[in-house]
Amino acid sequence: MKCVVCKGPAIIDIRRHNANFCTDHFLEQCRRQVTKAIAEFSMIEPDDKVLVAVSGGKDSLAVWDLLVGLGYQADGLYIGLGIGDYSDVSGVYARDFATERGLRLIEVDLPETYGYDIPTGSRAARRAPCSACGLSKRHLFDRAALEGGYDVLVTGHNLDDEAAVLFGNTLHWHTEYLGRQLPVLPARDGFPRKVKPLVRLTERETAAYCVVRGIDYLVEECPMAAGNRHLTYKAALNDIEAASPGAKHSFYFGFLDRAAAHFAPEAEADRADLGACRTCGAPTTAEVCAFCRLVERAGGSVPEGRAPDAVSVDLGPTRSPSTAAGADPDEPASIGVGSDR
Ligand code: AMP
Ligand code: FES
Ligand code: ZN
Ligand code: ZN
Numbered sequence: 001m002k003c004v005v006c007k008g009p010a011i012i013d014i015r016r017h018n019a020n021f022c023t024d025h026f027l028e029q030c031r032r033q034v035t036k037a038i039a040e041f042s043m044i045e046p047d048d049k050v051l052v053a054v055s056g057g058k059d060s061l062a063v064w065d066l067l068v069g070l071g072y073q074a075d076g077l078y079i080g081l082g083i084g085d086y087s088d089v090s091g092v093y094a095r096d097f098a099t100e101r102g103l104r105l106i107e108v109d110l111p112e113t114y115g116y117d118i119p120t121g122s123r124a125a126r127r128a129p130c131s132a133c134g135l136s137k138r139h140l141f142d143r144a145a146l147e148g149g150y151d152v153l154v155t156g157h158n159l160d161d162e163a164a165v166l167f168g169n170t171l172h173w174h175t176e177y178l179g180r181q182l183p184v185l186p187a188r189d190g191f192p193r194k195v196k197p198l199v200r201l202t203e204r205e206t207a208a209y210c211v212v213r214g215i216d217y218l219v220e221e222c223p224m225a226a227g228n229r230h231l232t233y234k235a236a237l238n239d240i241e242a243a244s245p246g247a248k249h250s251f252y253f254g255f256l257d258r259a260a261a262h263f264a265p266e267a268e269a270d271r272a273d274l275g276a277c278r279t280c281g282a283p284t285t286a287e288v289c290a291f292c293r294l295v296e297r298a299g300g301s302v303p304e305g306r307a308p309d310a311v312s313v314d315l316g317p318t319r320s321p322s323t324a325a326g327a328d329p330d331e332p333a334s335i336g337v338g339s340d341r
Helices: 022-042 060-069 084-101 108-112 118-125 129-147 159-170 201-211 227-241 248-259 260-270 290-299
Strands: 012-014 019-021 049-053 073-080 107-109 152-154 194-197
Touching: 012 201, 019 022, 022 049, 022 060, 022 201, 049 060, 049 129, 060 073, 060 084, 060 152, 060 201, 073 084, 073 108, 084 107, 107 108, 107 129, 108 129, 118 129, 118 290, 129 152, 129 290, 159 201, 159 227, 159 248, 227 248
Parallel strands: 049 073, 049 152, 073 107, 152 194
Antiparallel strands: 012 019
């Protein structure tokens, strides 16, 4: 197996590009794909202050490393979710990555600050854990980005994530979610801009990138995600991809090119009538936002000083297993904890 660029020994084959790469040219390929995604969707300006949400897993550490390597000023944000050992260990990976590279990592601990953890919150709200988790993370991502004066919030969603969420939403014709399943959500109504620079890379590639770059990441998946429909969709798409390389890419990018705009009016209508949450000030269509209702049901509390109009939150369905609360139609319906955007 030879590198398509230099004919040296290749370390990876990427079938959808019909190409093999050596170490150096694989790294260059990853940088090129990220640069292309950023340019194609106007994700990040050179002087933007960037906040990368890092979980300690391969995707978010890879995207942080790539953005820093490309010259962006990027800090990290880690949320401690209180999912037992899994959270303890994931925090160590995020912290070690930042410390070793002299990068700034902002940390928010859900149990410490809000008085509940994901297992408790999910039981109390009678929501699937990934749904309570996604709701909490989105709220805390938005708050941290706005309070820290960041221009843009980055997540590590990759092509596999995006294709799988699209697959789920299409399978069930969740048209209200399809109009906003985009690699960029512009800043609006107090929400920060949110971007996914890894949409042109698969998780196999982000894992290989970490190995090549010597990035230690948490390999285990979240224990609460077992049995999640999202994983079934991923497996189905992997089977299709094996038989038809490039299928995932053309499914997702074909949707962006040719279908997403048709669903935009419905997504837009959904966002009308946003007011401020009575408790925390986040944009919501209800009197109290979904996050504050979750906190209350879980027996926690929103800390003082989070005055209305101080911050904002995106509670709408997005595009990954746990950051996609409400986007996965197979999740049990929530009781009293809806999504606001
Ligand atoms: P998930 O929703 O778990 O698939 O994660 C999607 C993205 O959300 C990751 O690539 C990260 O960018 C971000 N993320 C997930 N978990 C955390 C966390 N505990 N703290 C900060 N960011 C996270
Ligand atoms: Fe949120 Fe698993 S990381 S439920
Ligand atoms: Zn090469
Ligand atoms: Zn609120």
